[in-house]
Amino acid sequence: MDKVLVGVAAVTTAAYIGYSIYRPHTAQEGIASTASMLMQAAPWIIVSMLAAGLISQILDTHVIARYLGPQSGFMGIVTGALFGLVGTGSRWAVYPLAAGLLGADASPGAVFAFLTSWQLVSLPRVPAEFPFLGVRFTILRAVFSFAMAIFGGTLMNLGLNWFSR
DSSP states (O other): HHHHHHHHHHHHHHHHHHHHHHHHHHHHHHHHHHHHHHHHHHHHHEEEEEEEEHHHHHHHHHHHHHHSSGGGHHHHHHHHHHHHHHHSSSHHHHHHHHHHHHHOOOOOHHHHHHHHHHTTTTTTTTTGGHHHHOHHHHHHHHHHHHHHHHHHHHHHHHHHHHHHH
């Protein structure tokens, strides 16, 4: 189990115990709020996980890496960002995948765009935002984040070219 998760769970549990003793009404309201958020988000989380599981079985990194190589230029960066949109899995799966893409001669800018798009957008996770942040905010955030992934990937390749002179 993730140590950070265990730490956050311990702190949260301690806070609930403390509030249950000193401010029981606050702890009860916190539990009620948690239950409400869980009921609102659970269907979205389940659908997102189902989509993520299916996408993770469809992608073949060797085929994708062919389209992300240095010769692909700007389109390789866009392809990397698009690949990040459908990227699924935990950081324990995605970072080794990114390292594999770099090892398969994908351009650093395309890998940057992939990772940034995956971290900031990742379409299978987007529906989980709708119940909390609203559809309009979520869509605008996703569009701007996707654009930033492409911009950052372009800067990455330009920066590496500049530094390698």
